[in-house]
Amino acid sequence: MADNSQSRTARRKQKKSKKKPIWKKILLTVFIIFIVAGIGVGAVGTYWVVTAPEIDASKLSDPFSSSLYDQDGNEFAVLGSEKRKKIEYDDLPQVLIDAVIATEDARFFEHSGIDLRRIGGAIIGNIKNGFGSEGASTITQQVVEKSFLSHEKELKIKVQEQWLALKLEQDYSKEQILEMYLNKIFYSAGAYGVAKAAENYFGKTDLNDLTLTEAAILAGLPQRPTAYNPFENPDLTKGRMDTVLSLMVRHDKITEEQANEARSVDIAGLLEESRPDSTPYEGFIQQVHKEVKEKVDGADIYTDGLKIYTTLDTNVQEHVEFLLTDSDENPINYPDEEMQAAMVVLDTENGAIRAVGGRRNSTGNREFNYAINGKTQAGSTAKPIVAYGPAIEYNKISTYHQINDDKPYEVGEHTFRNWNRKYSGWMTARHALVQSLNVPALKTLEATGTGKAKEFAEGLGYHFADDTISIGDAIGGTQTQVTPLQLAGSYRAFGNEGIYNEPYAVTKVEFEDGRTVELKPEPEAAMSDYTAYMITDMLKSAITDGFATAANVPGLHVAGKTGTTNLKDVSGSPDSWFAGYTTNYTISAWVGGYTDEDGNRAPIPDGGTTVPQYLFSNTMTEISKEIETADFKKPSSVVEVRVEKGSNPAALPSEYTPSSETITELFVKGTEPTKTSEKYDELDPVDGLEANYNEDSNSIDIEWNYDSDEDISFNVSASVNGGQMQDLSSTEDTSMEITEVEPGAAYEIQVIASNRSMQSEPKTTNVTVPGEDEEEEEEENEEESEENEEDNNGGNIPPVSGLSAQYVADRSIIDVSWGYNGPPATFEVSVNGQTQTVQSNGIEISGASPGQVYTINVTPIGQNGANEGVRGQPQSTEVTVPEAPESDQEGNEGGSENPNEEEQGQE
Template sequence: MTTNHSRTARRRQKKTMKKPLWKKILMTLFIIFIFAGLGVTTVFGYFIATAPKIDFDKLDVPYASQFYDKNGDPFAEIGAENRVKIEYDDLPEVLINAVTATEDARFFDHPGIDIRRIGGAIKANIQHGFGSEGASTITQQVVENMFLTPEKSIKLKVQEQWLALKLEREFSKEQILEMYLNKIFYGSNAYGVAKAAEVYFGKEDLHDLTLVEAAMLAGLPQRPTAYNPFENPDLMAERVDTVLKLMVRHGKITQEEADEARNTDIASVLTDKKPKSFPYDAYIQQVQRELEDKLEGVDYNTAGLKVYTALDTSIQDHVEFLLTDSDENPISYPDDELLAGMTVVDTKSGAIQAIGGSRNREDAFGSNYAIDANRQGGSTMKPLLAYGPAIEYEKWSTYHQINDDAPYDFGGANPIQNWNRQYQGWMSARYALKESLNVPAVKTMEEIGFDRAQTFAEGLGINFHNDEVWITDAIGGTETNVSPLQLAGAYSAFGNEGIYTEPYAVVKVEFPDGSVVDLKPESEAVMSDYTAYMVTDMLKSVLSDGTGTNANIPGLPVAGKTGTTNVSGKSGANNSWFSGYTTNYSIAIWTGYKEHNRIIEDTQIPHALFKNTMTEISKDIETSDFVKPDSVVEVAVEKGSNPPALPSSYTPKENIVTELFVKGTEPSSVSEKFDELDPVSGLTAKYNEGNNSIDVSWKYDADADVSFEVAYKVGDGDFKQLTTTSDLQVAITEVEQDTTYTIQVTAVSNENNSKSAAQSTTVTIGNEEEPDDEEPDEPIPSVEGLSASFNEANASINVTWQYNGPSAQFEVDINGSKQTVQSKSVQINGATPGNTYTITVTPIADGNRGESRNTSITVPANDNNDDQNNDDPGNDDDSNNDDNTDDEPNDDDADQDEREDEQ
């Protein structure tokens, strides 16, 4: 028995061992499948069990969203008003067909979820990631907006589908469609389809809607702000075309009907009566854009959200005040038609503090020039595409030498010129930027490389037209357009040690169930701290003594850049910009006209808006200066040395400049340009009683080409410059009695301005007669540094001079026409091309006249080469001085302007 049992056991063991491997695999997979199914069923069951209950009150009552400012105080309620409720019988068939074809073609056939759409969505999500494509029916959209958050998760999607099935069991299709169309947001402060028809078309009876109007209403809810037909009729036309194609595909209309509707001009069906604006609606526009982009599928107008924003109402109120005409407004706009847009951003966080969308804002959700990128940026692009990348990638110093030798021929119709049509040879990057010269900027970008320049600017939020960079992008003269919001964000990174945060209005959103979604973007280091600081330091020079002096704020550490563009064949600017920042705020401003080719009378308005706003918002807070990082060193270099060299002990002070270098790249060699000059010898001074003068003489035996600086002081006073002469003698006239004169003579090289050691002598003047009670008349010196320059932007000649003498007036003779002024400058307006002007200036003090000085200038004759964008330094007069000029990239600049007008 034992043997038989053992044999049986062995046979069973052999039989088991012979079972095929594939059966084992199948059995294993089957077991795994069973357990997985049980797991999924358990998890889905949990999702369904924890789904929120359907609150039937929410289905009938719209839940408005509350908007809160940076302090947590409410400032707006969106979705509570401006709504007209309708019933299903009020809906025309054309509207029902348009909506269902667009949103849910099988709406009247499915039980709340569409299995076919779910299958397609699953495939797309496997291919492109979860959440890439949805399969929500109209019923699911009602459920999601009323009861769920927009989070992309399997749990919420299961709950959404479960609740949609439950809703379909409680309500008819007609009632659900009625709910959907009563609650949805259509833009322009219109809630529900009935109010939308009234706002856009002026129609109170929906049965009066045409096919194209129904298609517009069906297409708007996807992106109500972007498709706003009042502002973006072209985008709306594209959306209507999509809706009509869907209606044809699903058999709702014929192809002939679609073609006829397609030919309808969008603007022709709109009402002339636009919704009126309300407080902060320009800021709310940006909030809505961010909610649409970041909370896809959520109708914030009906979802009862708490939207926490970065709005600073005090700053917003001031910005809106400056953009609204009133007797109290300090900004003098040239006319009522000039448009403006302004954005104020927190430099460190990127939080949008205020948005000024337009001047005298009347239409709700109308054109918003602060957030719409539809204008060329002019020379505000130079730090972003030229000098910033040069420092970042090549570690250029602020002294780096660039040859501004001639107009730059880039192969276009006309070469790129500087705004002043002057070319000064080798110059520092700092000087080229503060004077906003075009030729050095385009040479810089070309040397750095277009790819690297584009990468740098894109890191700062700049989007390029057709993702392509032109040489003239460096001066903002291409089809690449920017907005004040983009520029304020880009410049904030320079003021924040190279850290960029995409500007944002929405901080966080709280849903009715208490869940919170943080919508602040992540900050990113987009450049080195040395780049940020060195660009900032150069942009401080723009305000201190460059093209942006009218925007400078004494006592406040501030940096910024001017920018203008012009129109081919016209003189003057059609866009004017200013973008500037402190360590607290970054502000960008644009002005221009609706007509892209219209010339601006006063390009200094952005400067005035910036100065006023930054002064106001900075008055009660501490504004720290920009801190130099350890990666940057300040080095004194000899001006004109190339490559940079350290000054020698003989380098004149006026030939030494202090510039910034990336640590480790500073110069170490010492210049040998200046040698020590021999001093004068035999210096004597004798009093000439007959002439009441001091005769000074000296010797100079060296062969060097020199002049002599002569200075003197009376008693213990300070030295005064007497003259610079090539002679070996001078006379000091009308000397004072009973005092000692000290005379000092220095040899100065005529080749490089190097100086010798000063030699001095003294002479004491005695007076045997009784002293006169009256002080002798102080000599009246002539003016110094008399110069005249032509300002092409407003056809004027600026005349300036210096004066170091007793209080005086100045007689100015211009080609025989005389005037007397107190200031040390005059402006000659209406200068005639081709004419020569001779200007003579004579100081007059107490009836005594000083020696006259004169200069001449010839005004250039007119030419037709005005298709460059011009930058002209501003001044304190009300003249039309332009800041920056930028060239169009195309071979035909006129064609470019036509394309701009078509956009």
């Protein structure tokens, strides 16, 4: 019975549960969640409201001054302290009121501080595009936000903003709130408040004199004051003015005819000729403004009363500004007044920005800043970043790595050529980078792969156009563009053992409420230390042996690279770069900015492409005074190895390799060569060398033995009576005959075995030809006595013959050679007064300078017997090293206005 009763009870419960529909359960659950959420939201909202700041009347009228501090904590600028002019509501003309209301808050005089219709539209926009994407702030809310709240796009801040806006409307009239708003906002050009803006832009001290056009310009400025500054960006100003006029028509403030009449006014004709006084260090301050705006949500350095701690070195900044300002004392020789220039100086160790030179002859009034905003192609400065750096990092190539510069590089229908239109075959990576050749750089990128190169370059803050890398990026010849600041940041990592962080001007920001925001970026390893050091070592060679000799700084270990861009169908370069560094500072300098009569970019005048090098060297010299600048430290991951020139793959020199045929290069540890070259190994000498006089034929018969399966030839030489060894013949036989020998002469015979690349030690033997009768011998002795007397007078030391000198461009040397047929002698060689003595019949002169004339004198000097010290007649020749044409100093080495141009690249 118990079991049956339990079953019936269970069945009744099961039946009862089936009667409750599932949708009721869901509805009940949702309702409970809604109630709980409502209570929670209400509690949180209440907490936010309770903790909102109080309305402080002293903070409502004026903007707050922000103080900027340099690297040592010294205040160097106060923004917003004196550039303001207060007005009252009664001073406002109706046309300005209408323009501002139509633009910022059409229902300002109707709502109670918040506009529910605008909030509804903003909610929909934020749901679609994310919170903070669309605002609904009224003028009242903007006054509250600028006076009492931080600028983060957080729900808490918006709730407090709306609450305080409602409270403000209870305590102040609409007219007072509009007056607060127009006195508080920043209008660019150093103007705080609408009255000062009207005076700065239009020279009007009475706002009632404002025209509709002027009122529309002023009403549109607060949205983006720097961008809409009519002094700097009249086109953007006109577009914004059109928007304001259209809003005024929409809200029935003016007619369409009045709007069209206002649009027809020439904006430039309205503006004051003289601009307001400049702010000190304006180029640097613009970077400060940019960083704070990007990293501290909604903060405004001109109105928010901030304490901003920066990395500025005022001494460096002042020197940079001095070089970018025309004066009789400026050592930089600019070609004309049109050239624009910009510079950035970073601390190599930490990436701190020490100075920003935004433009040449800056007025300090927030003009366009080429250093932080002026983007253009990088030209050949891209080669270490996109080509050689990734190749060392991922493929561990050495600075000796061999690249075949054999012909133009073709990709599809496009052909890339070297700047000099010459191709020199196999060469080292160091030589290719030093000479800034395009074809080797393109081949290097191809071998590494664009994917890895993109990853490497982006780790240095180098961003590609459309997030796409192509083979032309190896020489800076695509749509990818950089600023001087970005380029300095990339190069700095090479000088800092591969550690990169974004260049920064601001270390921290303090708000009036004591809240502090730290802005110093974290460093990251962008490459291995071996990559950084090997690129640096090659870039040191680029300054001493390449095109950047003007950037060299005596006494400092400096590395760097030049770069230029080109134009389609126009010779010359519109941009010229130099980026370089020491262990203390990194500097990027750019010049350009030329336009033709149609407003198109135009090339830099002759001689102007070297200006960035002079900017670098002068600045680096000045800022490095009285401080220690260490050399770059070679890491344990890098080894120096002496290798034999021309070996491919790299091989160690043998004991027979001439020192002139060796070179020291850098290898990643573990990849250095271990095989020894056999090119200059010595062959076995000949064996059984004999020489006998044959009286019947009056000749000397020479014989020797040699056992080898190789193709060997034998060089036979002879000297007579101790004279200079003269070549007689080269033969593949093991015997030869010297005919018509001199009676009584003593012959020394020498035989050397050789093949195409090696030779043996010489083997010698002697034979004396029998003399004639005694009388003849006496006559010969007399003649010999006379000859010796002539020897003492130098008559037996003839001059050299066939003296020639030739400049070898691909090796930057002068090759000097001559012939000599006389007693043993050394040769005194004088080059422009510098003298040395050599044993050989030739010499190579290195370090030849473009445009230099070299005068070369060669004098033989006797070595033996009566001839010892006797000087022959000197012979002379001259050679002129060609002037490097202007295009050779960089020319269109990489960057191009047309990435599909057939002939990209000119160093």
